[in-house]
Each structure stands twice: as structure tokens, then as C-alpha cells.
Amino acid sequence: MPTIEQILAALRTSRPTFTNLFEEAQTDLPSQNRLAFEAVTLVADDTEAYVKALQYAQANNFLQPLLERLINERQEDGSLTVLLANQTNAGAATLQAMVNEAQGFVQPEILCRGINDGKHWTGQITVTLPAGGRANGTCILIGPRLVLTAWHVVHALFRNNNGTWEPDPTINGTNRIQVDFDNYLLRVGQNGGLGGSAGAIKVFGHATDWCVKFSPCHQDELNDRLPADAKDLADFWDYAIIRLDATPGIGRRFAHLDAQAFVPAPTDNCILLQYPAAQTLRLGLGAIGRFTPPNPEVSRLRFLHQINTLPGSSGGGCYDRSFVLFGLHQGVWSQGEGLNRGIPMVKIYEHINVSGLPAPDPTENPYWELTTDTKKEPIIGLDQFQAVCWRLAMVGGPRLLAITGANGSGKTFCVRVLSQMLPDGGNLKIRLNAGPGGIGQKDARQLVADMCANAGVEAPVIPDMDPNSTSIVWLKNEVIPALLSALDRARRGNLVWILLTDLNKGTIDGLHASEFLFLLYEQILKVDWLRIVLDGVRADIPESLNDVTERFRIQEKSQYDIETYLRHFFSTLDQSFDSEQAVPFSAFLIQPYQNLLNNNPDNALKNLASETKRFSEVFRKADQ
Structure with a gap:
């Protein structure tokens, strides 16, 4: 392997090009371990940044694929090509050989689980045409009610308004769009062949709000040809996100869109899940193709592959050997024999993120299992509770949740479910136990200190109460403002959730503690980022909070x-x-x-x- 110094001396590249190659070289890493170039380097000087990036690639075992990309894209002076060729041939084994280094090896567990998930989130989309007949394609479930497909599959639902494509407002999506999931064959009998259907689930498009986001293909592509200059494909990403009128079944997973999902290197294998010729689900396996002659600019806009396809395959997901969704199959590449083309998912992801996708309704896909580092616990009969929790998280919704129920009904478990529902990245969760050994005997100052400690912020210095004043005045003017100021610093723009558990198992007896808590509850009327959750509350909620309070009583399970x-x-x-x-x-x-x-x-x-x-x-x- 060339040294960092040798690689640096050989580079003939620009920072944007190196950035793309650095990120593409991480395709073999788990998606959660992939980092953007600028996140690794954090320096303005190009040379220093290249050194940091190369060292990071070396430490994380993707320096070799990075070098291969630099060489393939002709971003070095040729010395790296010579060095790698000499090292590859030196001392080569005589009984085994890496006949295709780009293909590497496949982890069977990852592949098997990926295919099992993929077959459930891959659908067959059918569009009824205005003049009769149907257009068929493949789509991918990317949210509880959202599917991603190729725009040209559904372009009959759009109209061209003075050169700009737009969804046809007269279209009823329920009448014109149908998506079938689980339309694949099962093995019949222990030693039999395929033939038993898995039982397709049919879902229809939303009646009015069926188009969520789209980017058309190039007009030449719509006419089954490529533009004379392939660079004109820029900004034509040929995708559409369609909203369905219902969730396709309980517990169905959906594909994850990843900003780091780069196209594998040429000759590496990839997988395409598709519904060719409107048949049942099929899996295709083939290699990533090369542009001939090499064209780095066009390779940012489209990728090539050698997987068999038929009409109806358009919109199918292309996956790498770690089963990361890196592209959307589009059609044949007419400038190269035996090659199909696709849209890189990073380009679709970039286009989606210009304005972002609408936030999904979380109630469509409730949590059903509480997961910790050591165990999994079933969540039974709490779909309605989760819907209540999501209402608290929304702007304009309730801000205080009172959980009640019989002993042993799972009130505190509900708080644990709520904690799992709320992502740490957008919520600051402060949990205090009011049961035995909890906060029952702590005074107002100690409660402030506990809440600040939970929030990871230094507790404020609170002046002593004026002997000529009252505790309520002191709490209102000194204690509550000091706490809210500290929490506001700690929350970094996120919601703050104060979760008081086991209130039915203890009493709040600390000095000024009860008055402090009631005053804190009232702050939800003034502070839009504060939420209060009371588990087992026995005291009456102040009437002034009725309009912002949600009460949930746990029922027996059915x-x-x-x-x-x-x-x-x-x-x-x-x-x-x-x-x-x-x-x-x-x-x-x-x-x-x-x-x-x-x-x-x-x-x-x-x-x-x-x-x-x-x-x-x-x-x-x-x-x-």
C-alpha cells in the first residue's frame, strides 16, 4: 500500500472531486459509520484536509477503495497506478486469486435479512391511463404511507404547463394508482417448487394529496432516447414520491434513504428487486457497469448496471452488497451495449432535502416493542397512548399528560414507552421518580438541582427567600425563572419533557416542593417548548390547564x-x-x-x- 506521503504527492484533484470520491469509498462501511469529508477534516487548507482524510480512511479500512476511485477517475499522476500494480503482482498466491477485487465478499446474514426486508417493502405500482390501459412499474416503501418510484412510470398523472411538469389537480389518486405488496411466490410443500402466492396486499393512492415530491426525467428520456449531450441529464432525477391512502399492513418495515449511500465501484455486484413485465416479484443480480470512455461528470448523474430488466422494472431499488439502497433503476443505456442505467440515490436524496419530506404521521406506525441494551419487552394495547404522546409533541397540541389507571396497569411502563418514542436528537427528557426513595422529601432547590443535573446543565444560583416576602412570590420571581433559563440553555432548540413517575406511590413533602411543582406545571401556558408528563397523579390538575391537558387512563388488555x-x-x-x-x-x-x-x-x-x-x-x- 502506498504511504500517505506517496498518495499526497500523486494527487491531481480538486477538493469537490476528492470529497465525492472519499464519501463513495465508504460504501462497504455500515451506513451509521460513514462520515462526510468535511466532518472528518474540519480545515480549510486542501493539503491538510487531504492528509486528515487519508489518515481517517486508513484507520477505518477504506483507503484501498479510495485509491481505486482516485485511479479510476484519473485524479492522480499515474504513480499510484504503477505502485498498486507492482504490489498486487508481488508474491501472488498460486492456488487462490481475487479475480475481482471490487466485488469483495458478501456477508450472508446481512444479505439474507436485507432481501427479506426488501421483498416486503418493494411494491408493484399500476397507473390507470386516461385513454385506457395501464402503466406498470416498481416502487419502494419509504414511509408508512409513502412510496418512491420512477417519475416516468407515473408521468401520465402529470401535466405540462408551459414547459413545467406539475401534478394534474383533476386526478383522483384512489381511482388511478394501485400498489401491490407481497406479490411473490412461496415454496409449495417441503420439497416442492414455487407456486404458492404470499398473498398480495393492495393499497391505493391518496385521493387528492397523492403527489408528495417529484423530479421529472429529461424529455429525451421520456421519448426512449438520451440527450445528445449526456450532461444535460443534470437536474432531471426521474423520481416521484406517492402518498397512499392507507398503511400497507401491520409491522411492515420501509427502506431507509441515506445521504451516504453511494454507487459501488464498477464491476462490483448489486441487487435489483423488481416486478418485470408485471409478473411477481423478482430479484436480479449483476455488476455495476463502466462508462466508455470514462466520464466522471456523467457518472455523477447516472450509474450503469448489467442486471436483466423488462418493462415494469422501472423504479426498482438497487442495493449494494450491504443491502444499502444506493439507486433507482431507470431504463436501458442506449449508448452502451448490454447496459441499464439508474439514478444515484444521493442525487434523489439531495433533491428531496431541498424542502424535505412532510413529517409522517407517527400514529401510522406505532411502536410495538420496548428495546433496551439487554432485552426486548412487548408493548401491548398502547397504540392510542402513543397517538396521545405524538399530539403532545406537535405545535398547538396539549402540553400536559396525566396518566392514570389501576395498580399494576402499566402507568410507569407508559413513560418508558414515551421515552423510546421521542428521539434524543430532538427532545430533552428529564425523568424524576416520586416513589419511595425518590424526590418526595426534597425541597424546591433540590428539585431544581435534580432537573438541571438530568438536563446536563449547571444548576443556577438561587437567592434566599426574602423574610418579608412569601414562598409563592419567591418561587415565581426567583426559582421558576432560574430553572427555565437553565433548561432553555440546555435544550438547544429542542422540546423539554419533565417526566414525573410513580406519583401514586409517594407524597411530595419537601419544603415548598408541592407549590414549586404546581407553578412549574403552569409554565406550559407561557413556554411553548415545555411538556409535563405525570404518571399516577392523584392531585387535581389546576383548571387553568384544562385546555392544554390530555388525560389518559389505561384500560384492561383485550x-x-x-x-x-x-x-x-x-x-x-x-x-x-x-x-x-x-x-x-x-x-x-x-x-x-x-x-x-x-x-x-x-x-x-x-x-x-x-x-x-x-x-x-x-x-x-x-x-x-
Whole structure:
């Protein structure tokens, strides 16, 4: 391997080009480990930045692919090519050989799980044409009700207004758009062939708000040819995001759009999931192609691949060997024999992020399992609770949540679910326990200190109470403002959630503590970034807060609640499993729960959760 000094001396590149190659070279890394060039270097000087980037690539084992890209894109003076060629041939093994270094090796676990997920989020999209007939393509579920496909598949739903394409406002998406999921064949019998259908799920487009975002293809592409100058393809990304009128089934995952999902190197393998010629789902495997002659500028706009396709394949997702979605299949590349073309996902991602996608309605895809570092716990019958929590997170929604219910009904568990629902990046969560050994005996100053410690900010210095004043005046004028100022510094623009748990198991007896908490609750009327969650609250909520308070009482679990959990769970298993089995299994699990409700109600839910977890673990182990 050439040294950093040798590589640096050989470079003949610009910073923007090196930036792209540096980020593309990370395609073998897990997406969460990929870093942008500027995030690694953090310096303005190009030479210093290249050194830092090369050292980072070396430390993270992607220096070799980075060098290959520099050489392939002719961004070096030729000395690197000679060095690598000499090192490759020196001492070569005689019995084994890397016949295609770009293809490397595939991790079978990642590939198998990726294909299992991909077959569920890949759909067949059908558009009814104005003059009759249908246009078929492939699409990818990218949100609970959003699919991504090639724009030219659905272009009949758009109109050209003085040279600018726009969604046709007269279109009823429900009547014109249909998406089928799970339209693939299963093996029939233990030793049989394919033939049994998985049972397609049909979903239709939203009636009026069916188009979320799009970028048309070039007019020449729409006419089945390429522009004379391929560089004219810039800004024509040929994608459309379609909103559906319903969520396609319980527990279905959806594809992740990644800003670091770069096209693999030429000759590396890739996978295309598609519905060719409106048949059932197919998987194609082939190599990434090369532009001949090399054209770095055009290769930023389109990529080439050698996977078999047919009409109906357009819009299918192209995945690398780590099953990262890096591109969208588009059509044939007429300037090269035996090559198809696609749109790099990074370009689609960039275009989407100009204005961003609408925030999905989180209630469409509720959490069904509480995950920690050491265990997974079932979330049963809390879909409505989660919908309430999301309303608190929205602008203009309620700001105080009071959770009530019988002993053992799972009130504190609800707070744990809420904590998992709220991403740390957008929420500052402060949790205090009011039960035995908690905050019950702490005074107002100590409560402020505890909240600041939870928020990771230094507690403010609060002046002593004026002996000629009252505690309420002191709390209003000194304590509350000091706390809010500290939390405002700590939150960095995020919402602040104060979660008080187990209020039904203790009392607030500390000096001025109860008055302090009630005054703090009232701040939600003035401070739009503050949310209060009270678990097991027994005291009355002030009437002044009624309009911004949501009350949630936990109900007993039903067989349907358990069945819903099991359907979510079965959808995550790699092995095909009939989700209808959730019905008899839920009937089996509900019986002891109902018996305990009569005999030992405080432990009924705990036992149900334990038995459901044990049941799930049996299937999870069998699935490994």
C-alpha cells in the first residue's frame, strides 16, 4: 500500500472531486459509520484536509477503495497506478486469486435479512391511463404511507404547463394508482417448487394529496432516447414520491434513504428487486457497469448496471452488497451495449432535502416493542397512548399528560414507552421518580438541582427567600425563572419533557416542593417548548390547564391488543410465517390474564407481558 506521503504527492484533484470520491469509498462501511469529508477534516487548507482524510480512511479500512476511485477517475499522476500494480503482482498466491477485487465478499446474514426486508417493502405500482390501459412499474416503501418510484412510470398523472411538469389537480389518486405488496411466490410443500402466492396486499393512492415530491426525467428520456449531450441529464432525477391512502399492513418495515449511500465501484455486484413485465416479484443480480470512455461528470448523474430488466422494472431499488439502497433503476443505456442505467440515490436524496419530506404521521406506525441494551419487552394495547404522546409533541397540541389507571396497569411502563418514542436528537427528557426513595422529601432547590443535573446543565444560583416576602412570590420571581433559563440553555432548540413517575406511590413533602411543582406545571401556558408528563397523579390538575391537558387512563388488555402485537412480531421474522396464527396464539395468551384480573389484578399485566415475551423469544430463537 502506498504511504500517505506517496498518495499526497500523486494527487491531481480538486477538493469537490476528492470529497465525492472519499464519501463513495465508504460504501462497504455500515451506513451509521460513514462520515462526510468535511466532518472528518474540519480545515480549510486542501493539503491538510487531504492528509486528515487519508489518515481517517486508513484507520477505518477504506483507503484501498479510495485509491481505486482516485485511479479510476484519473485524479492522480499515474504513480499510484504503477505502485498498486507492482504490489498486487508481488508474491501472488498460486492456488487462490481475487479475480475481482471490487466485488469483495458478501456477508450472508446481512444479505439474507436485507432481501427479506426488501421483498416486503418493494411494491408493484399500476397507473390507470386516461385513454385506457395501464402503466406498470416498481416502487419502494419509504414511509408508512409513502412510496418512491420512477417519475416516468407515473408521468401520465402529470401535466405540462408551459414547459413545467406539475401534478394534474383533476386526478383522483384512489381511482388511478394501485400498489401491490407481497406479490411473490412461496415454496409449495417441503420439497416442492414455487407456486404458492404470499398473498398480495393492495393499497391505493391518496385521493387528492397523492403527489408528495417529484423530479421529472429529461424529455429525451421520456421519448426512449438520451440527450445528445449526456450532461444535460443534470437536474432531471426521474423520481416521484406517492402518498397512499392507507398503511400497507401491520409491522411492515420501509427502506431507509441515506445521504451516504453511494454507487459501488464498477464491476462490483448489486441487487435489483423488481416486478418485470408485471409478473411477481423478482430479484436480479449483476455488476455495476463502466462508462466508455470514462466520464466522471456523467457518472455523477447516472450509474450503469448489467442486471436483466423488462418493462415494469422501472423504479426498482438497487442495493449494494450491504443491502444499502444506493439507486433507482431507470431504463436501458442506449449508448452502451448490454447496459441499464439508474439514478444515484444521493442525487434523489439531495433533491428531496431541498424542502424535505412532510413529517409522517407517527400514529401510522406505532411502536410495538420496548428495546433496551439487554432485552426486548412487548408493548401491548398502547397504540392510542402513543397517538396521545405524538399530539403532545406537535405545535398547538396539549402540553400536559396525566396518566392514570389501576395498580399494576402499566402507568410507569407508559413513560418508558414515551421515552423510546421521542428521539434524543430532538427532545430533552428529564425523568424524576416520586416513589419511595425518590424526590418526595426534597425541597424546591433540590428539585431544581435534580432537573438541571438530568438536563446536563449547571444548576443556577438561587437567592434566599426574602423574610418579608412569601414562598409563592419567591418561587415565581426567583426559582421558576432560574430553572427555565437553565433548561432553555440546555435544550438547544429542542422540546423539554419533565417526566414525573410513580406519583401514586409517594407524597411530595419537601419544603415548598408541592407549590414549586404546581407553578412549574403552569409554565406550559407561557413556554411553548415545555411538556409535563405525570404518571399516577392523584392531585387535581389546576383548571387553568384544562385546555392544554390530555388525560389518559389505561384500560384492561383485550385479545385484539395481543393479536396486534403478535402480527407486528411475526412480520419481523426472517422465516415465512402465517400472521393469521396470531389469532389462536392471542386466544391462548389472554386466558391466564383474564383469570388473574379476577384473582390477582396487580400482577395480571406483569404476567401477560412475561408470558408474551417468553412466547416471542421461542419464535425468535427458532428464526435464528
